[in-house]
Amino acid sequence: xxxxxxxxxxxxxxxxSVKISCKASGYRFTxxxxxxxxxxxxxxxxxxxxINTNTGNPTYAQGFTGRFxxxxxxxxxxxxxxISSLKAxxxxxxxxxxxxxxxxxxxxxxxGTLVIVSS
Amino acid sequence: xxxxxxxxxxxxxxxxxVTISCTGTSSDVGGYNYVSWYQQHPGKAPKLMIYEVNKRxxxxxxxxxxxxSGNTASLTVSGFQAEDEADYYCTSYAGNNNYVFGTGTxxxxx
Numbered sequence: 001x002x003x004x005x006x007x008x009x010x011x012x013x014x015x016x017s018v019k020i021s022c023k024a025s026g027y028r029f030t031x032x033x034x035x036x037x038x039x040x041x042x043x044x045x046x047x048x049x050x051i052n053t054n055t056g057n058p059t060y061a062q063g064f065t066g067r068f069x070x071x072x073x074x075x076x077x078x079x080x081x082x083i084s085s086l087k088a089x090x091x092x093x094x095x096x097x098x099x100x101x102x103x104x105x106x107x108x109x110x111x112g113t114l115v116i117v118s119s
Numbered sequence: 120x121x122x123x124x125x126x127x128x129x130x131x132x133x134x135x136x137v138t139i140s141c142t143g144t145s146s147d148v149g150g151y152n153y154v155s156w157y158q159q160h161p162g163k164a165p166k167l168m169i170y171e172v173n174k175r176x177x178x179x180x181x182x183x184x185x186x187x188s189g190n191t192a193s194l195t196v197s198g199f200q201a202e203d204e205a206d207y208y209c210t211s212y213a214g215n216n217n218y219v220f221g222t223g224t225x226x227x228x229x
Contacts (some may be wrong), residue, residue, distance in 0.1 A: 035218075044122070044223035045157075045165065045208050050216070059216050062120055095164060104153035104212040105170035112164055 001028045004034075004096050006111035011116045017084040020113045022096030024077040030054045032098040034079040035106060036070065040092040050099065051079055092113045120213055123148065123221035131199040132229045139224045141192040141209035147219055149190035156185060156194045160205045171193060178200035192221075196226075204228045 007021040022034060035050040049060040051070040058070040072079040083090055094115060098108035124142040131137035141148065141156075148154055154172045157165035167176055169185035172192065183199045192211070196203050209221035 045220045046122075046158075046208075047210070047218045047220055061217060101149075103170070104151070104208070104218075105155035105167060106157070106165075107167055107176075109164040109166070 002032065002098055004098055004108055006096055006110040006113045009114040009116070011118065012086050013119055014086055014088060014117055016086050016117075017082060018086060018115055019080055020084040020094055020096075020115070022081075023080045024079070024098070027072055029077045030099055030101075032108070034070075034072070035097040035099050036081050037095040037106075038092045038099055039095070039112075040089070043092075046083075048094075053079070054101075055063050077097075083115070086115075088117050091115060091117045093115040120147075120217060120219050122137050123209055123211060123219055123225045125207075125209060125221040127222070128225045128227070130227045130229050131196070133199055133201060134176075135199050136195055137184075137199050137203075138193050138195045138224060139207055139209075139226065140192070141211075141221045141225040143190050143192075143211055145190060147211040147213040148187065150214065151212045152187070152189055153186065155210050157208045157210070158205045159208065165208065196199045199228065201228050214223070 003026045005023045030053045034049040038046045048064045051058045069082045093112040095112045096110040097106040156169040159165040172187045173185040207224045213219045
């Protein structure tokens, strides 16, 4: 059974960086790509992009280039989202989401990581 | 890439049918049969309800169904139940390894 477990909530000051982890288990790591989805408080879902777990190649959606970096450590089945130069409007829940390599839907969701950016 | 357009809200009485629309363009919804739908209860992660326009994952009740015509996809809940009250989001493949979500619809029980 596919399971994605994310790291805990973060409270950061503006200008700082944060790194969120997403640990995969229950399946062969490279059979699912990992996507990242943002949900600001009271708002909808935004697709941020994805990382190819075979090659480590990331793809970023418009609006998520520059300060956002996807990375992975395949040896421990973990992907990361790092956000630098944090702003107040980066405050959101961030979800890692598994998508089968040959699929175009989001099968399995992590529990979400709340990031609060506040001085 | 602009978000797909969904009505902000919809409602239904128990036992009725509720249909939610999801309108995009020929570059996303209209161009691919890769529309999926997600249900999100407050404080919870979204859950896949429909994929590839009209396919249901194992465990999703058959009262949930999907369809598509042109640039608009739809999710129908037949025999609406109180537990179906939630936010619903569509998403579509948009080419070049990109995806786009809908604006979301809050579905409430009357």
